[in-house]
Amino acid sequence: MSESLGTDTVSGSQSQGTFGAGGAGVTASPAPPRAAARRRGRARMRLEITLLSGPAIIMFLAFVIFPVAVAAYYGFYRWHGYGPATDWVGLNNYKLIFTDPAFQQVLWHNLLIVVLSLVIQGPLAIIMALLLNQKMRGRGLIRVLIFVPYVISEVIVGTGWSLMLQANGAMNDLLGHIGLGALQSDWLADPNLALWTLMAIISWKYIGFAVILMLAGLQSIPDEIYEAAAIDGASFWQMQRRITVPLLGPTIRIWAFLSIIGSLQLFDLVYIIWGQYVSGTAGTSTMAIYMVAQGRDAGNYGYGSAVAVVMFLISLVVALIYQRFVLRRDLRGAVTEGTV
Amino acid sequence: MTRKARGATAVAFGLGIALAASGCAGGSSGGGGGGSADGAVTLTLWENASTGPGVAFFTNAAAAYHKLHPNVTIKIQTVQNEDLDGKLQTALNSNSAPDLFLQRGGGKMQAMVDANEIQALPLTATDKANAGAAALAGNTIDGQVYAMPFDTQPEGFYYSKDLFQQAGIAAPPTTIPELEADVALLKKINVAPIAVGAKDAWPAAHWYYNFALRECSQATLASTAKSLQFTDPCWTKAGDDLAAFLKVSPFQNGFLTTSAQQGAGSSAGMVANHKAGMELMGNWDPGVIASLTPDQKQLPDLGWFPFPAVPGGQGDPSAIMGGSDGYSVSKNAPKEAFQFLEFLETKDQQELYAKAYDSIPVNAAAQSVVTDSFNISSMNAFNKAAYSIQFLDTEYGQNVGNALNTAVVNMMAGKGSAADIVSQTNAAAAKG
Numbered sequence: 001m002s003e004s005l006g007t008d009t010v011s012g013s014q015s016q017g018t019f020g021a022g023g024a025g026v027t028a029s030p031a032p033p034r035a036a037a038r039r040r041g042r043a044r045m046r047l048e049i050t051l052l053s054g055p056a057i058i059m060f061l062a063f064v065i066f067p068v069a070v071a072a073y074y075g076f077y078r079w080h081g082y083g084p085a086t087d088w089v090g091l092n093n094y095k096l097i098f099t100d101p102a103f104q105q106v107l108w109h110n111l112l113i114v115v116l117s118l119v120i121q122g123p124l125a126i127i128m129a130l131l132l133n134q135k136m137r138g139r140g141l142i143r144v145l146i147f148v149p150y151v152i153s154e155v156i157v158g159t160g161w162s163l164m165l166q167a168n169g170a171m172n173d174l175l176g177h178i179g180l181g182a183l184q185s186d187w188l189a190d191p192n193l194a195l196w197t198l199m200a201i202i203s204w205k206y207i208g209f210a211v212i213l214m215l216a217g218l219q220s221i222p223d224e225i226y227e228a229a230a231i232d233g234a235s236f237w238q239m240q241r242r243i244t245v246p247l248l249g250p251t252i253r254i255w256a257f258l259s260i261i262g263s264l265q266l267f268d269l270v271y272i273i274w275g276q277y278v279s280g281t282a283g284t285s286t287m288a289i290y291m292v293a294q295g296r297d298a299g300n301y302g303y304g305s306a307v308a309v310v311m312f313l314i315s316l317v318v319a320l321i322y323q324r325f326v327l328r329r330d331l332r333g334a335v336t337e338g339t340v
Numbered sequence: 341m342t343r344k345a346r347g348a349t350a351v352a353f354g355l356g357i358a359l360a361a362s363g364c365a366g367g368s369s370g371g372g373g374g375g376s377a378d379g380a381v382t383l384t385l386w387e388n389a390s391t392g393p394g395v396a397f398f399t400n401a402a403a404a405y406h407k408l409h410p411n412v413t414i415k416i417q418t419v420q421n422e423d424l425d426g427k428l429q430t431a432l433n434s435n436s437a438p439d440l441f442l443q444r445g446g447g448k449m450q451a452m453v454d455a456n457e458i459q460a461l462p463l464t465a466t467d468k469a470n471a472g473a474a475a476l477a478g479n480t481i482d483g484q485v486y487a488m489p490f491d492t493q494p495e496g497f498y499y500s501k502d503l504f505q506q507a508g509i510a511a512p513p514t515t516i517p518e519l520e521a522d523v524a525l526l527k528k529i530n531v532a533p534i535a536v537g538a539k540d541a542w543p544a545a546h547w548y549y550n551f552a553l554r555e556c557s558q559a560t561l562a563s564t565a566k567s568l569q570f571t572d573p574c575w576t577k578a579g580d581d582l583a584a585f586l587k588v589s590p591f592q593n594g595f596l597t598t599s600a601q602q603g604a605g606s607s608a609g610m611v612a613n614h615k616a617g618m619e620l621m622g623n624w625d626p627g628v629i630a631s632l633t634p635d636q637k638q639l640p641d642l643g644w645f646p647f648p649a650v651p652g653g654q655g656d657p658s659a660i661m662g663g664s665d666g667y668s669v670s671k672n673a674p675k676e677a678f679q680f681l682e683f684l685e686t687k688d689q690q691e692l693y694a695k696a697y698d699s700i701p702v703n704a705a706a707q708s709v710v711t712d713s714f715n716i717s718s719m720n721a722f723n724k725a726a727y728s729i730q731f732l733d734t735e736y737g738q739n740v741g742n743a744l745n746t747a748v749v750n751m752m753a754g755k756g757s758a759a760d761i762v763s764q765t766n767a768a769a770a771k772g
Contacts, residue, residue: 081429083455096771167594189596277541277746278596281753299738303771
């Protein structure tokens with residue numbers, strides 16, 4: 001580990017060395033002094049960029065690229081985590097993954113969570129943001145209350161909800177006390193309910209983030225447009241539908257992107273509330289849960305690495321397609337801005 | 341020029357952070373036990389007791405051994421139980437393993453042996469007599485012993501004598517039909533008859549293991565460990581037994597999302613607070629139960645009985661399932677490491693160990709220190725057992741064990757049958 005890390009970073013620093021020299025491609029012809037100064041300035045700029053971004057690049061290589069490469073390597077082996085990997089199985093792990101009904105099941109759960117997150121949180125967040133954008137009393141407090149769940153750690157949220165939603169937990173107790181005993185159910189273990197319970201918890205936790213994003217997006221819409229619309233006699237809802245939502249587009253698209261990637265990698269909440277075994281029977285297991293159960297807990301580290309690679313590729317493909325087709329306009333502005 | 345030097349510093353700094361954070365620093369767990377010219381040896385030992393008597397036992401044992409052998413210093417390092425496996429794996433793979441460490445046994449130990457990471461122990465006749473044949477058998481691979489067992493953890497039912505009395509149960513059940521009758525009696529006094537922490541899977545799976553222990557012969561259990569093919573009809577029969585038993589709804593409400601050991605709402609907590617009549621567990625359970633009673637003292641009415649007999653089963657009705665805590669010696673450790681284990685296996689140290697861990701020592705000469713009634717019951721059952729076998733998820737390795745656990749939980753959740761347990765377990769063997 002340390003050895004390969006060492007070589008990794010050394011090569012990184014070497015390339016930076018050549019990168020930082022900057023003068024490699026400079027011709028020896030005498031140039032006018034201003035051009036020389038400009039060249040010196042450029043070389044200096046490159047050096048500074050190298051110095052400032054170097055540590056970050058090294059960290060990125062060490063903690064993102066290197067583990068991905070290692071996982072890809074182990075994915076071709078049957079390896080139980082002790083000693084060097086020697087049992088080469090080629091693509092057999094991948095074959096097993098795609099033929100395993102359990103994996104198809106978790107993939108389906110992930111897709112459901114992606115779609116439901118967008119459908120439930122998106123409209124709710126926009127409506128809440130519209131309301132919180134109006135001047136009213138207690139607005140600050142409500143904003144804080146909506147945002148607080150997002151700040152609390154997943155483990156604490158999971159533990160809290162898990163205790164409240166037990167069959168003999170606070171939720172059923174409360175329902176019994178207010179005369180809604182008929183609604184008491186096994187919120188976590190009932191396969192017909194568990195996924196909706198999960199979605200409720202996810203929405204409660206992450207909607208604060210969506211609302212804050214939308215509010216920020218709303219702030220950037222100029223008031224003049226609304227004034228003009230008001231003069232033209234547009235009603236409040238007409239303004240929201242024809243001005244606000246279209247101009248919120250970039251914000252919504254970015255939020256959806258983050259939400260999709262987050263949903264694809266969902267792990268902690270499910271792991272804390274259901275554990276990896278019950279999540280399968282309750283219908284809330286995800287690809288990440290499958291990876292941990294098949295990799296770490298079954299001791300099949302090679303197989304688990306292959307699952308990690310599959311997850312990475314799925315997320316990457318989704319991200320690339322999304323950027324290519326959905327975020328294209330938004331990103332174009334962002335990327336060209338720097339040179340204007 | 342200075343700028344360049346600064347750049348190098350920045351790069352070096354980043355590299356330093358990367359290395360430090362990636363845990364390449366082996367810390368104080370230097371492998372291989374530092375030997376030096378004057379024969380002084382420093383050993384490292386990893387154990388998982390994080391508080392109180394467990395830590396004290398090892399610290400005192402290390403001090404006592406140092407007195408006898410001034411050249412040997414033993415550093416005791418506590419590793420949180422849940423972190424132990426991962427840290428050990430990293431340490432063993434990076435050649436910075438502790439000299440001595442708690443061995444989980446079974447498939448994990450097999451993987452360490454396959455990777456040539458632990459030593460076979462050169463036991464003397466005295467060592468063998470101290471440890472006892474039954475306990476050593478569980479730590480033997482291909483005729484070699486790879487871990488020194490310290491205690492035995494026979495599994496059975498930990499139950500509340502008071503609740504049994506209230507329910508009108510005269511004596512603990514000895515057959516499954518009797519157990520079913522007792523379940524009905526306990527329901528009448530409004531307690532959960534049996535607590536199980538199915539969220540963690542293994543406590544639920546232990547039900548299947550024990551039915552299998554009664555249904556399958558000793559020979560079948562042993563041959564399955566080699567083949568990992570669950571083809572003998574007894575495996576399906578065990579699943580059918582469990583399915584039939586589930587029909588009397590013996591477990592608490594919401595047992596699928598109950599954890600085994602965390603908090604008063606866990607299965608151990610339910611026994612500790614008289615919310616459940618009994619729980620099927622290994623002998624670490626009394627310690628967990630004691631920590632979850634309102635006054636954090638042991639339940640005064642805690643009793644123990646073995647898994648009941650299953651009419652018509654191929655297994656011996658006296659057979660016991662259970663693990664044992666043993667310690668292994670990593671491959672680069674000096675001979676003093678093993679000598680320290682021999683010292684820990686002697687009568688006096690075994691007595692201290694059993695007291696500290698509230699457990700049953702493997703050394704028969706030390707068993708007189710066991711005084712708790714539940715421990716005496718389980719010790720007698722263990723000493724009388726025709727044979728004992730490790731928990732199946734240990735015995736058959738992590739991969740198959742994990743599949744077994746998952747399949748049993750599925751069945752308990754109403755999403756699978758006895759046949760599915762067998763087929764899913766056979767499928768898992770293909771991955772490992």
